Amino acid sequence: MRHLLRRILFYLAAVWASVTMNFFIPRLAPGNPVQIILGNLEKTGIKPSPDMVQSLAASLGIDTTDPIWVQYMKYLGDLLHGNFGRSFTNYPTPVLDIIGQGIMWTIGLGTIAVVIGFVLGSLIGMIAAWKRGTIIDSTLSPALTFLYAIPPFWLALIVVYIFGFSLGWFPFVNGYDIYGPIDWSWRFISSVIDHGFLPALTLVLSSLAGWMLVMRNSMVGVLSDDYVLMANAKGLKQRRVLFTYAARNAILPNIANFALALGFVVSGQVVTEIVFSYPGIGDALFIGVQNHDYPLIQAAFLFIALGVLGANFLADMLYAVLDPRVRVERSA
Amino acid sequence: MQQSFPSQWPPSPEKTEGSIITSTPELSDQERRNEADSRAISRMLALPFHVRFWHSMQAVWHALTVNRKVASGTAIVGFFLVIALFGPFFLHGNPNLYTHDANLPPSGAHWLGTTSLGQDIFGQLILGTQVSVLWGFFSGILVTIFSLVIGLVGGYFGGIIDEILSFITNVFLILPGIPLMLVLASYVPPSALTVSLVVAFTSWAWGARVLRAQTLSLRSREFVTAARSNGESVWRAIFFEILPNQVSVVAANFVSTMIQVILAFATLQFLGLGDTSQASWGGMLYLANSQNALLAHQWWWFVPPGLCIAVLGAGLALINFGIDEVADPRLRSEPKIKVPKRKKVVAS
């Protein structure tokens, strides 16, 4: 129980840290931020109206003489009220609306890709360790090492090229058919699946090697442990030894890593979304960055960070369920 | 690749912290190994510092060449290093210049064809190697120094300092790197240096955690206590007792970081957030993508830079696995020993 509380406290603190970082980063940028931003906006063809200039100055705290901690309090207050400001590029749409849509797409794509990648990768890793020294392992390991090092964005390009352009099997832009209906019709749903296939494939492929390698190494260690020997000595069926005795223990580091990997997974997803113009939150962040739409950038980053923290928290809890040794109170 | 799963087992530091400390009279295997290590290390303590450091370096060299996997990794990385350092001397002209020979496929004059702006792709690739490898190296060193300092200090002092540093480390660890990089890069004018700094700022956390765990375990061993009871100052203890024994961990960490850094670097440049006037692998891909090279089936443009990143990354990963196998002998692929023919095997 104490362990649980400690973790909760940590996550709350991490949330606070992200929020605070979000507040300070723009204020630390060199130069006069308003001028820079206005200049950038004009470069992208947006003519700032006096309203926008006013709200921009307000959001950056330029227009007040309040001390910084008062601004900070106001900022926190705004956040808690769900006021994230208005997007510059889509003025006066509230940023929250834009983000709200993006979140659904990101979570949908991400969850599927992560689950498939994790399950598939762990299985392959388990088999590679079980068949260690055979031809299966000796081909799998180098192949996956290479896959591990391929940059996700380049993999996305290749996937787009092969499956999108050359073979034409799947669409590679957008999350759904923008010319079709947007409702719960089969046409829409099938277009969602269609459009999601290549991004998901990219994500699964680029993360596969990571899961597999950790699982393999962990499994090799576990297979030489005494309790696996004992399980064999007990005359248990091979499948039970492999799954309940070996894999159940070997997967623990992967789950511990799962939590940490989520941060990386989300990062990888951001890039993939960008390449495929998939309407997720990562894409929104990028569009914001390109257009110097600072409210959008800040809000998108904050939500991404919060999402990662939340998923980490869940993974932590899952780990505690699976490894009974963690549930007992830590000493010293 | 952004998913820099540590290719490491023993379990992550967090797990060992949360594990149960109950006092049982029996020693776990890990503890027995620790004791044996401590004795070995205490014996080494008798040697002067530079000898110990040299031994560590030798161990690293041995690890880099001990088996086929690792040796090929070292060869790959070495190859890229050589090109990065000496390649540009063999170029004719400046591949960054725009010419009129645009969009040419590979030929004798242009081994990999030209870009839509008439730039020689092969030449750009070589220049790009220099930029990516050397700046990647620079970032990697920055990150390693930073994570070393934080990890060592936190692990060594413990207490409130450690709590604070740990917390900061964990927060940075959990924050997703690419989004943070995107945000930072949007506020900061683009150049190779700033990109390096941004990448370093977001990538130090993993190494810090690993090194902290290592320091914690080493700190409690007898030889450190012995050194301190001899009156060695705290800083001497950190840098001359603990650090030399961590060289292999630091090396493995450095290699992991390099992979992360090179990929992050390329990613930022691919997204157009770096300096696009200078050739670099990521930058080339950015240009290729924005000039619709995919549409035009100009595979000679967008395949080689990514391939280079992948091959270099794979080389580094191979080295990393090799270091892992040295550290944990269970992972080594057993050399095939022939059972002597004259004694037949009855059963196994």
Next chain:
Amino acid sequence: MITSVETKTLLEVKNLSVDYSAASGAVHAVDKVSFTLKRGEILGLAGESGCGKSTLAYAITRLLRPPAYITEGEVLYYPPEGRERSPMISKLTRANGYADNSIDILQLTPSQLRRFRWNELSIVFQSAMNALNPVLSVGTQIMDVLKTHRPEMGPDQRKRRATDLLNLVGIASDRLKSYPHELSGGMRQRVVIAIALALNPELIVMDEPTTALDVVVQREILELISSLCRELSTALIFITHDLSLLLELADKVAIMYAGKMVEKATSKDLYLRPTHPYSYGLLNSFPNLHGPRRNMGGIPGSPPDLRAVPSGCAFHPRCPMAFGPCRSVAPPLKQARLGESGEDAQLVACHLYDPRFAPGGLPTQDQFAAGYVSIIKGGKTR
């Protein structure tokens, strides 16, 4: 032909040899070891570290892992009459070709072996903490075997049996749901013993089950083992480096050195009149609580590196009684005293008992004592 009914032989090991293939060649970890074990008999295997006793046990149970290989020998198991056995075992004995209904464990196919295991032969490993799966409750680990080998048992029956087993070894029933790390060292060892007893095997192999425990718990566990084996007439092969334990617990004791068996006797015989100089040295390596004060004994030197075993008798460099043939001829294991034969005869592998080499009669305990005193004082080994 000896039939299993007459002498109730349970296990017969013939010329078992195990090699480790190292880079420098084959290392003979176990060298042509033979012995028999009767039903319900407790055999102790003793020796210093590295003498091959654990390897021998693992070989018998076929749990060796590469680079260890069994290079010759047979391990014959005589299933006792009147036990309910799986039809598979009856099939095996009939098909085996042996007139006396034995099964060569080394020849079983993997699936036959899997079904043989635990039913007839179970093992207690040295470190219970490592032998138990950390993520499963101890109850599950007991019921595991029941589920696999007794498919006719329902979940309630299994639970009851598991509870009974825990009670048998002195653990409360509510511990069924506990995880291994929640139990103390002694309790974990008891759990492992309970698992070993789950299917009422004929033979249990215990590899240093009490080494990692403190002496008080050690005594409790030993008493438990002893009473259970007597009660259930389970045969036991008990491996340890602590000879003093065996003298109390075991019926017969076998001493191993450098992969060979050098003496085999009843524990009483071994205690009163050890025949091999090595056994004498071992017995006198720990102090007695009673009796006159004497200088601590011990055997100077250390066991040989198995990659470079001395020629002839492996013990000769450390032996106070070594003479001519010891350097060149390896002594076989046979009766110490001519005329003694049968199950309880004392066997020894030493040239001192070979009338061809040492016609002057058998060595006495005093001669052993004097020999050791001189080499200890002399501070050298030959």
